[in-house]
Amino acid sequence: MSAQYRHGRLIGSASGRQFITHGLRRRLLLDLYHLFMTVSWPVIFASFGTFFFLFNLLFAAVYSLQANDIANLDPTGYWGRFFFSVETLATVGYGDMHPQTPFAHIVAAIEIFVGLMSLALITGMMFARFSKPTARFVFARNAVVRPMNGALTLMLRAANARQNIVMEASAQLRLLRDEVTPEGVRFRRIQDLALIRNRHPVFLFGWTMLHVIDAASPLAGETMESLSAARAFLLLTVIGTDETTGQSLMARQEYPAAALRWNYGYVDILSTDADGVDHFDYTRFHDIEPLS
Numbered sequence: 001m002s003a004q005y006r007h008g009r010l011i012g013s014a015s016g017r018q019f020i021t022h023g024l025r026r027r028l029l030l031d032l033y034h035l036f037m038t039v040s041w042p043v044i045f046a047s048f049g050t051f052f053f054l055f056n057l058l059f060a061a062v063y064s065l066q067a068n069d070i071a072n073l074d075p076t077g078y079w080g081r082f083f084f085s086v087e088t089l090a091t092v093g094y095g096d097m098h099p100q101t102p103f104a105h106i107v108a109a110i111e112i113f114v115g116l117m118s119l120a121l122i123t124g125m126m127f128a129r130f131s132k133p134t135a136r137f138v139f140a141r142n143a144v145v146r147p148m149n150g151a152l153t154l155m156l157r158a159a160n161a162r163q164n165i166v167m168e169a170s171a172q173l174r175l176l177r178d179e180v181t182p183e184g185v186r187f188r189r190i191q192d193l194a195l196i197r198n199r200h201p202v203f204l205f206g207w208t209m210l211h212v213i214d215a216a217s218p219l220a221g222e223t224m225e226s227l228s229a230a231r232a233f234l235l236l237t238v239i240g241t242d243e244t245t246g247q248s249l250m251a252r253q254e255y256p257a258a259a260l261r262w263n264y265g266y267v268d269i270l271s272t273d274a275d276g277v278d279h280f281d282y283t284r285f286h287d288i289e290p291l292s
Helices: 032-038 041-063 078-089 102-131 224-229
Strands: 009-014 017-021 137-139 143-148 151-160 166-180 186-193 199-203 206-212 233-242 248-256 260-262 264-266 270-272 278-280 288-290
Touching: 032 102, 041 078, 041 102, 078 102, 137 248, 143 264, 151 166, 151 233, 151 248, 151 264, 166 206, 199 233, 224 260
Parallel strands: 143 260
Antiparallel strands: 009 017, 137 151, 143 151, 151 206, 166 186, 166 199, 166 233, 233 248, 264 288, 270 278
16 A cells, blocks of 8 residues: 555445545544444454453452452452453353452442443344345346447346345436546536336346436447546446335445446346246346347
8 A cells, every 4th residue: 555545544445446535533432333333243253252351351350459359269369250250241140159248249230230231232233233134136247238229228237136025126327437627627427327217116036227328318429448538437226125024225336437348238037938937047147248
């Protein structure tokens, strides 16, 4: 990483480009919920495990401030107090080891209170992670541009990999590219691309979205080279309601200029056998073929 990015924050990427921000302070302690909702599961478990271990190390040291404060300490010494802290924090209370001084009772009461609060917070966080709605929409790796019904048409293909019903799915397609005004001001322009049908009542198997490249289209006269020069990419967003859970699902896919294939078409994945049964071959979902 170059020196100018060394102290920046990498927040993500789009269409093969990275974005790094500078000058914004990260306040992790004030935004723990968002942090734990975005990190991976291994990081979640490692964080909770580290907190559990360090917390009990701390309370074992507090119990050590007074001798003979815990009855039937086994093993004796610091590690006996550590395991007593583990039992207290988890509110297990096996009964063999117990506080026998006012000091130990006060410390144990504080630890039990913190343990109950920690258990409630961890339980809520784990439930939020498990119940978070996740869309399993699949998008074709390439968008294609081909003649359709006598007009040059941009086509994008999507499918519902979960194979359940997504009600009232809607799609939005936008073009993002760099432009320079006559005054020499460089800015990022966002333009809506109208779809022939931007809603799907029952998104179950597949959905091919069409945008006609006519004189009014922002893509009129564009080529892969001109779009690449403008650092342009397409942003496709699909939103719908899961009929099983009633939750709103969202997914997006980005197509840089290099992912657009001109004069190509999608390979048909639908076939019908002799018994009239339709078959969808998703092994060829991403396949495209040049037009003859």
